[in-house]
Amino acid sequence: xxxxxxxxxxxxxxxxxxxxxxxxxxxxxxxxxxxxxxxxxxxxxxxxxxxxxxxxxxxxxxxxxxxxxxxxxxxxxxxxxxxxxxxxxxxxxxxxxxxxxxxxxxxxxxxxxxxxxxxxxxxxxxxxxxxxxxxxxxxxxxxxxxxxxxxxxxxxxxxxxxxxxxxxxxxxxxxxxxxxxxxxxxxxxxxxxxxxxxxxxxxxxxxxxxxxxxxxxxxxxxxxxxxxxxxxxxxxxxxxxxxxxxxxxxxxxxxxxxxxxxxxxxxxxxxxxxxxxxxxxxxxxxxxxxxxxxxxxxxxxxxxxxxxxxxxxxxxxxxxxxxxxxxxxxxxxxxxxxxxxxxxxxxxxxxxxxxxxxxxxxxxxxxxxxxxxxxxxxxxxxxxxxxxxxxxxxxxxxxxxxxxxxxxxxxxxxxxxxxxxxxxxxxxxxxxxxxxxxxxxxxxxxxxxxxxxxxxxxxxxxxxxxxxxxxxxxxxxx
Amino acid sequence: xxxxxxxxxxxxxxxxxxxxxxxxxxxxxxxxxxxxxxxxxxxxxxxxxxxxxxxxxxxxxxxxxxxxxxxxxxxxxxxxxxxxxxxxxxxxxxxxxxxxxxxxxxxxxxxxxxxxxxxxxxxxxxxxxxxxxxxxxxxxxxxxxxxxxxxxxxxxxxxxxxxxxxxxxxxxxxxxxxxxxxxxxxxxxxxxxxxxxxxxxxxxxxxxxxxxxxxxxxxxxxxxxxxxxxxxxxxxxxxxxxxxxxxxxxxxxxxxxxxxxxxxxxxxxxxxxxxxxxxxxxxxxxxxxxxxxxxxxxxxxxxxxxxxxxxxxxxxxxxxxxxxxxxxxxxxxxxxxxxxxxxxxxxxxxxxxxxxxxxxxxxxxxxxxxxxxxxxxxxxxxxxxxxxxxxxxxxxxxxxxxxxxxxxx
Numbered sequence: 001x002x003x004x005x006x007x008x009x010x011x012x013x014x015x016x017x018x019x020x021x022x023x024x025x026x027x028x029x030x031x032x033x034x035x036x037x038x039x040x041x042x043x044x045x046x047x048x049x050x051x052x053x054x055x056x057x058x059x060x061x062x063x064x065x066x067x068x069x070x071x072x073x074x075x076x077x078x079x080x081x082x083x084x085x086x087x088x089x090x091x092x093x094x095x096x097x098x099x100x101x102x103x104x105x106x107x108x109x110x111x112x113x114x115x116x117x118x119x120x121x122x123x124x125x126x127x128x129x130x131x132x133x134x135x136x137x138x139x140x141x142x143x144x145x146x147x148x149x150x151x152x153x154x155x156x157x158x159x160x161x162x163x164x165x166x167x168x169x170x171x172x173x174x175x176x177x178x179x180x181x182x183x184x185x186x187x188x189x190x191x192x193x194x195x196x197x198x199x200x201x202x203x204x205x206x207x208x209x210x211x212x213x214x215x216x217x218x219x220x221x222x223x224x225x226x227x228x229x230x231x232x233x234x235x236x237x238x239x240x241x242x243x244x245x246x247x248x249x250x251x252x253x254x255x256x257x258x259x260x261x262x263x264x265x266x267x268x269x270x271x272x273x274x275x276x277x278x279x280x281x282x283x284x285x286x287x288x289x290x291x292x293x294x295x296x297x298x299x300x301x302x303x304x305x306x307x308x309x310x311x312x313x314x315x316x317x318x319x320x321x322x323x324x325x326x327x328x329x330x331x332x333x334x335x336x337x338x339x340x341x342x343x344x345x346x347x348x349x350x351x352x353x354x355x356x357x358x359x360x361x362x363x364x365x366x367x368x369x370x371x372x373x374x375x376x377x378x379x380x381x382x383x384x385x386x387x388x389x390x391x392x393x394x395x396x397x398x399x400x401x402x403x404x405x406x407x408x409x410x411x412x413x414x415x416x417x418x419x420x421x422x423x424x425x426x427x428x429x430x431x432x433x434x435x436x437x438x439x440x441x442x443x444x445x446x447x448x449x450x451x452x453x454x455x456x457x458x459x460x461x462x463x464x465x466x467x468x469x470x471x472x473x474x475x476x477x478x
Numbered sequence: 479x480x481x482x483x484x485x486x487x488x489x490x491x492x493x494x495x496x497x498x499x500x501x502x503x504x505x506x507x508x509x510x511x512x513x514x515x516x517x518x519x520x521x522x523x524x525x526x527x528x529x530x531x532x533x534x535x536x537x538x539x540x541x542x543x544x545x546x547x548x549x550x551x552x553x554x555x556x557x558x559x560x561x562x563x564x565x566x567x568x569x570x571x572x573x574x575x576x577x578x579x580x581x582x583x584x585x586x587x588x589x590x591x592x593x594x595x596x597x598x599x600x601x602x603x604x605x606x607x608x609x610x611x612x613x614x615x616x617x618x619x620x621x622x623x624x625x626x627x628x629x630x631x632x633x634x635x636x637x638x639x640x641x642x643x644x645x646x647x648x649x650x651x652x653x654x655x656x657x658x659x660x661x662x663x664x665x666x667x668x669x670x671x672x673x674x675x676x677x678x679x680x681x682x683x684x685x686x687x688x689x690x691x692x693x694x695x696x697x698x699x700x701x702x703x704x705x706x707x708x709x710x711x712x713x714x715x716x717x718x719x720x721x722x723x724x725x726x727x728x729x730x731x732x733x734x735x736x737x738x739x740x741x742x743x744x745x746x747x748x749x750x751x752x753x754x755x756x757x758x759x760x761x762x763x764x765x766x767x768x769x770x771x772x773x774x775x776x777x778x779x780x781x782x783x784x785x786x787x788x789x790x791x792x793x794x795x796x797x798x799x800x801x802x803x804x805x806x807x808x809x810x811x812x813x814x815x816x817x818x819x820x821x822x823x824x825x826x827x828x829x830x831x832x833x834x835x836x837x838x839x840x841x842x843x844x845x846x847x848x849x850x851x852x853x854x855x856x857x858x859x860x861x862x863x864x865x866x867x868x869x870x871x872x873x874x875x876x877x878x879x880x881x882x883x884x885x886x887x
Contacts, residue, residue, distance in 0.1 A: 050725075053729065055724060113884060114876060118845050191690060403554070406551045407550070413562045
């Protein structure tokens with residue numbers, strides 16, 4: 001009997017691992033093709049030429065702000081300086097408890113105005129709308145609303161926006177000045193005659209970078225070990241993962257920190273789900289679901305691999321734990337809400353490939369890894385482990401993972417060139433080795449805690465506290 | 479032909495080498511399963527055999543992947559170091575040469591005037607010495623393109639002369655036939671900038687390419703080069719014309735003040751996107767004589783064309799008949815077009831027909847359309863606008879207040 005159980009377990013883990021590693025190989029190949037194509041097509045493209053185009057969509061930048069008084073003035077200045085001919089900046093003060101609103105009012109000479117708002121998507125009550133009569137800030141709108149969370153704030157911004165597209169950003173992010181021009185390009189290109197419903201951009205890590213007046217002066221590899229791990233993680237996730245899914249037109253997530261969306265489609269799909277802590281993933285899945293259910297199959301979710309948005313990532317164990325726990329709960333919530341799509345041919349490759357991939361390799365992978373680990377311990381205790389085979393398998397896992405990380409690192413040096421110098425490459429490769437031993441098991445733990453909180457403690461909505469400091473105040477020379 | 483062979487060789491050789499290495503490794507790992515390994519007629523004993531003979535087939539697959547992975551790590555690391563070094567070096571070279579080239583080319587362009595003051599010499603021999611590798615040549619091309627974009631004057635003849643002196647025509651051909659899309663693009667850009675004839679066949683081929691990026695650049699090049707071809711001839715291919723293509727084409731036509739456009743054949747095309755180009759050009763060039771052709775185009779079932787056609791119609795509308803048509807069509811249109819109609823009504827001389835229509839919109843339509851309708855009154859009939867002050871309808875009151883707050887502070 002125990003032999004049969006043993007065989008079933010071994011066979012299951014073998015098949016699962018093979019599928020996982022094949023998916024990585026596939027992601028590597030697809031992303032390589034897509035990155036090469038992207039680099040080639042845009043190398044000599046003058047993005048500023050877009051400014052002179054006759055038929056451009058109008059864009060609203062929507063930035064929710066909660067307790068951001070330290071950084072808000074500088075962040076708004078940075079948003080107002082982005083290149084695009086027809087753009088309005090909508091800052092949503094989501095019931096901040098500090099002086100965020102007062103600080104903006106004073107600095108940007110705002111007055112309370114009456115603005116007609118169509119409540120097309122659900123959001124908490126708007127207490128007031130402010131605009132500046134100083135012509136330098138004429139495209140700035142500030143909403144003051146009751147606290148309802150990030151998704152709710154974005155919905156309020158969507159209701160006020162009257163543009164064709166809207167760009168969501170975290171207000172404390174630093175955005176490259178030509179970011180909108182790059183993000184809007186896929187909407188104009190309509191690759192293969194497909195309507196682009198959203199485009200996502202790469203988020204990079206700003207910890208330890210030199211920043212002045214909302215502009216990155218020098219990109220430095222973070223000094224903090226947690227941030228170092230995340231740099232590699234972001235390289236793999238954005239440069240390889242999302243690029244490959246974009247190539248396959250199966251991208252299911254656009255980072256909440258930076259994404260451009262078709263306003264009409266978002267409104268038709270119902271806007272952000274304020275009950276979800278993974279609102280970015282949930283929205284894209286719902287938009288795709290809407291497109292398929294309305295038989296609009298010729299569409300695309302695009303992805304831009306250029307590093308356009310820089311953000312501060314958690315630099316302590318506690319905050320990282322909260323963030324990853326929340327991501328896991330957000331993913332489970334989305335999977336549960338849209339389980340109808342799982343292996344459903346009605347939803348095309350989303351139903352048959354992307355969504356099942358997300359379920360099997362994003363949500364279940366840490367759980368299965370943990371079960372596998374327990375199984376391994378039991379086998380060790382029972383003396384049923386072949387040490388030589390075990391060593392070979394471990395060597396395989398480590399060498400393959402290291403190669404995958406090195407591949408992402410290579411693309412950084414080959415195409416984007418933001419991190420420079422041999423010192424960075426050496427450090428990054430050592431961190432990649434350490435990651436497998438220290439950081440990866442912790443990530444599994446964070447994910448398990450997210451599952452525990454979601455299913456056992458029924459905590460589906462809590463965000464936890466993310467503390468951040470003003471960029472300029474901490475960006476001293478390394 | 480020579481270029482094609484060399485380009486193909488450069489493209490395929492590294493790929494063939496990688497494939498051969500992988501096959502060799504596979505061969506090597508396969509031989510691990512034997513007691514003897516025969517290499518070059520020699521018998522080599524496999525000391526790992528006693529261990530391997532007990533293992534299963536998948537062991538060899540794992541070993542193979544481990545070897546490939548470890549090798550990949552080393553190779554990718556070396557390449558990362560190389561590109562990191564190359565990146566910083568080429569960045570510095572680019573900056574240095576772009577400065578030098580800008581200075582020399584500007585000097586060359588204005589040489590007649592500068593010569594008088596004795597400030598410049600012929601740049602040919604100086605530049606020839608510098609233009610020895612691809613990186614520098616590309617940098618030179620980029621500077622030329624940028625200068626032509628900035629300066630309104632047509633400098634193509636002067637640049638052609640300079641290219642002749644420097645012997646760069648061959649390089650253009652080389653880039654144009656490269657396997658790399660980026661090199662084809664820069665070649666097309668420089669051909670377009672210098673208005674070089676002689677590559678028409680290959681450019682036409684690229685303009686019908688399946689690669690949408692290449693297609694866009696090739697089309698814009700054709701527009702700039704062609705004096706006689708009509709736009710619709712260039713656009714009649716099987717591929718989709720994107721919004722990007724449309725914008726690029728309109729810009730190119732405008733920038734080159736292209737006069738030989740057959741508007742009629744554009745708006746009679748079967749393709750809605752080509753019709754849209756025609757309509758946009760009619761609008762940009764203010765060709766009011768084609769106004770009557772626009773109305774039937776509103777019936778074509780294509781969202782983008784419908785939008786462009788309404789914009790064009792609203793742009794030229796001015797007669798009572800136009801007004802009547804717009805008011806009649808209003809109810810059957812969707813939000814965006816209703817908004818367009820209302821926006822265009824601001825420029826009409828106000829009469830009771832408009833006022834009644836505006837009142838109807840204010841009472842029955844959505845809040846954003848109420849705002850547009852009230853804007854017409856705000857601009858032309860303040861008394862009537864003020865009559866909506868303190869309206870019982872919450873939406874009308876909100877729309878009224880917005881206009882007052884935003885316009886009167």
